[in-house]
Amino acid sequence: MKLERLLSIIIKLLNNEVLSASRLAEEFQVSSRTIYRDIEAICAAGIPVVSYQGTNGGFGIIEGYKFDKSLMDSYDISNLLTVLGSLSSIFEDHEIEHTTDKLKLLDTSGGNKSLLIDLKSHGKEPNSLTGLRKAIREKEVVRFDYVSNKNEFTSREIEPVQLLYKFRNWYLYGYCRERRNYREFRVSRMMHITPTQETFLQNHEIKHDSTYSYPDLEMFEDVVIWVGPDSLVKGLDYFQNASKIMNNDGSMTFTLSVYQPLHANWLISILLGFGSGVKIIEPVEMQLILKNEARKIIEIYGDV
Known part of the structure; x- marks a missing residue:
């Protein structure tokens, strides 16, 4: 602990002009007397620390001291x-x-x-990530409720191994006791995350390579989407990897390759969020799907 503190003090002094003994003592939760002894040890090791007097006084590294860069x-x-x-x-x-x-x-x-790079989020994920990372480091079993891709609720107990960031989302990789195998869980779908205070002894292997298997290319189809002038920003944000054609009226036509588009519920949800600012051109079968979903929305508000 003392060695780590000494190294940390050296680094801080190299990065700052002057630091007071009281400030260092408060940060490292030790007495000022201990800091003075640490400074003596650092000087004895050949690091040229000097003391500055006055209101803004404290300790600093002598001017001109070079560090190997x-x-x-x-x-x-x-x-x-x-x-x-x-x-x-x-x-x-x-x-x-x-x-x-x-x-x-x-x-x-x-x-x-x-x-x-800004990975911060306004949602619940940062607090969840901090707790999950702590559980990984302390090898503590976590329990949570999970919503699958099929909107099914399950309760899981996981021996957490690794946090992964991919496809713009955070995932927890670990050993699922219920499935008796390794699984990935999208953090945004994890609810009521609870540390169990139970530790596990097994040293699970960290996942080095993505095991994501890409679907057969023959199952991909082009989806052509017209986006109105008032929805261009949203279209460019959502369909940034699509090919784009600017139209004379200020609208834009996007063409993107989608795996089994008639079953791509994620795309239907996105398109509904555009309201009247978007229209499916191809495949024409998707027009009927969107129309039916719009009818369902109208039925929900039928009494309004």
């Missing part, structure tokens, strides 16, 4: 700092923060970031 170039370090910074904002992980502090020592970009 030849391990990685500035481009590598800047990218790592960007990714770690985004993860730290989600998990509030002090170890990630310490790693970030270490990398800042090697950063020669001057803080100019050409890349920004």
Whole structure:
């Protein structure tokens, strides 16, 4: 513990001009006397720490002291700092923060970031992710209710192994005691996540490669969608990988390849969200599907 504290103090002093003993003591939950002894140990190790007097006084590294920055170039370090910074904002992980502090020592970009990644969400996922990551690290069984792709509710007990971020969503990978096999669960569909305080001993293998199996290409069809001028922003956001044709009236025609489009409920849900700002051109069978769904919506509000 003392060695970790000493290393952390060195890193902080290298990244800051002056830090007071009281500030360091408060951060590391030790007495000021302990900090003074730590500073003496750091000086004895050859790190040139100097003391500054006055209102804004404290400890700092002597001006001109150089740290070896030849391990990685500035481009590598800047990218790592960007990714770690985004993860730290989600998990509030002090170890990630310490790693970030270490990398800042090697950063020669001057803080100019050409890349920004923001993984934060306004929904429930950040708190869930923090709890799940804690359960993974402590090898604690978690219990939750889950809604499957078929809208079926089940209760699961999982020995959590890994958090995955893919397809713009977070997933929990772990050993499902009910299925007696490894499964992935989309975090947004997990409810009432509860740590059981039961730990497991088995060292599960971490998933290194995606096991997602892509469907047969012959099952894909082109879906042609007309999007009105007032819905272009939504169309570009949802169908960013589609081919696009701008029409003279300000509308746009999107063509995207969809697996079994007549059974693609996810696409129907998205299209309904456009209201009257969208129209299916092909396949014509999807027009009837959307029409029937619209009728069902009207029936719900039949008494209005």
